[in-house]
Amino acid sequence: MQSTIGVIGPAGSGKTTLAAAVAATVGRLRAWAPFNWADPASYASDVVTGRVQPACCILVLSAADGVTREAEEHVRLAREAGIPQVVVFVNKADLLDDPELRDVTREEVRELLRRHGYARARMPVVFGSALKDEASVEELVAAVDGLPAPARDVDGPFLMSAQDVFAVSRHGAGVVPWVKDLLGPLGPGTLVVGCIERGVAVPGQYVEIVGSVPARTARILGLVQPHERLERAGAGTHVGVLLDAGPQAGLAWGQVLAEPGSVTAHTAFEGLVSFMTAEECDRPLVFPSTGTRVGQFHIRTESLSGNVTGLRRDGVDVENAAAGVHSVTVRLARPVALEEGLRFSVREGGQAVGSGVVTAILP
Numbered sequence: 001m002q003s004t005i006g007v008i009g010p011a012g013s014g015k016t017t018l019a020a021a022v023a024a025t026v027g028r029l030r031a032w033a034p035f036n037w038a039d040p041a042s043y044a045s046d047v048v049t050g051r052v053q054p055a056c057c058i059l060v061l062s063a064a065d066g067v068t069r070e071a072e073e074h075v076r077l078a079r080e081a082g083i084p085q086v087v088v089f090v091n092k093a094d095l096l097d098d099p100e101l102r103d104v105t106r107e108e109v110r111e112l113l114r115r116h117g118y119a120r121a122r123m124p125v126v127f128g129s130a131l132k133d134e135a136s137v138e139e140l141v142a143a144v145d146g147l148p149a150p151a152r153d154v155d156g157p158f159l160m161s162a163q164d165v166f167a168v169s170r171h172g173a174g175v176v177p178w179v180k181d182l183l184g185p186l187g188p189g190t191l192v193v194g195c196i197e198r199g200v201a202v203p204g205q206y207v208e209i210v211g212s213v214p215a216r217t218a219r220i221l222g223l224v225q226p227h228e229r230l231e232r233a234g235a236g237t238h239v240g241v242l243l244d245a246g247p248q249a250g251l252a253w254g255q256v257l258a259e260p261g262s263v264t265a266h267t268a269f270e271g272l273v274s275f276m277t278a279e280e281c282d283r284p285l286v287f288p289s290t291g292t293r294v295g296q297f298h299i300r301t302e303s304l305s306g307n308v309t310g311l312r313r314d315g316v317d318v319e320n321a322a323a324g325v326h327s328v329t330v331r332l333a334r335p336v337a338l339e340e341g342l343r344f345s346v347r348e349g350g351q352a353v354g355s356g357v358v359t360a361i362l363p
């Protein structure tokens with residue numbers, strides 16, 4: 001499987017040189033795609049919009065500078081955008097290599113990672129030179145390879161967002177004939193159609209309905225794909241899930257079916273939004289002095305309005321959303337199943353104006 005490795009770090013620390021050295025080192029061996037972000041704004045917007053989804057990032061520091069404010073900002077962005085792991089390469093050790101300084105830098109780096117929630121028992125910090133020390137680049141590649149594999153989607157708790165909902169009676173009309181033939185005998189119930197986002201569904205399993213209605217539990221009676229019944233369906237599968245829930249369950253598209261207790265519904269969150277340029281979206285995004293603006297939010301299969309407040313760019317309050325990454329506070333019109341790291345898009349007047357990621361759930 002090809003993995004994208006993001007290369008981040010302060011200006012001039014050696015990202016371009018390292019990306020080239022890594023590509024040369026792993027080119028023969030592994031399907032790695034080092035992705036070098038020269039400027040943190042494009043890095044943040046690529047990651048926030050999901051255009052690039054690195055499995056991990058290599059943070060390149062210069063041995064002469066150690067941990068700087070710029071480095072701190074890169075790690076903060078990586079965390080906010082949901083990059084699961086960071087490995088640090090302290091570059092240019094050929095220019096400055098003092099064993100005592102190494103120990104100090106290693107501790108500073110680990111402290112930096114801990115501050116931003118990258119706390120693990122083993123945090124590899126590799127010292128070396130992208131230009132002059134091939135062995136150190138190999139050591140870095142080995143450190144990245146040694147990271148725990150990210151949990152595959154099929155291993156996570158089951159979650160599927162409802163795209164469509166149909167009532168299925170034992171004999172009644174309302175559903176296409178093949179569905180009735182396959183599921184009628186199992187019914188009555190409610191058929192929820194969607195794509196499984198993570199985990200696995202099997203008949204007999206209990207799921208929780210989470211979203212605009214109070215959460216409630218239902219049992220899976222059967223699973224269907226066109227013209228066939230399934231005994232099991234995993235992440236990435238488009239499937240119809242027949243639940244033993246009647247109309248009183250209030251099932252509707254936009255809600256999710258989830259492993260009970262694994263996700264809850266909320267109305268408010270903090271997030272990062274990457275707004276498009278005025279040319280891309282054809283309108284300036286002006287926030288009135290009340291600081292509130294209504295946008296249309298698309299979250300999984302749900303679409304609803306929300307108030308946007310607290311628009312900030314680089315930590316400073318702003319009234320106009322220019323192109324680029326902003327932090328925002330959003331209050332939605334009704335509860336939606338939310339999780340940190342969940343992506344969404346923002347529209348106005350039917351037109352996409354930005355996309356974002358949930359960074360924190362608010363009470």
Ligand SMILES: Nc1nc2c(ncn2[C@@H]2O[C@H](COP(=O)(O)OP(=O)(O)OP(=O)(O)O)[C@@H](O)[C@H]2O)c(=O)[nH]1
Pocket residue numbers: 009010011012013014015016017018038091092093094095128129130131132
């Ligand atoms: N001595 C030494 N110089 C290095 C090393 N790695 C990179 N350099 C030099 O440092 C300078 C900056 O390297 P780049 O790879 O362009 O750094 P960058 O992080 O991509 O820089 P920006 O894209 O401008 O942010 C170049 O002149 C490199 O040749 C190293 O390990 N040792």
Ligand SMILES: [Mg+2]
Pocket residue numbers: 015016017038
């Ligand atoms: Mg560069």
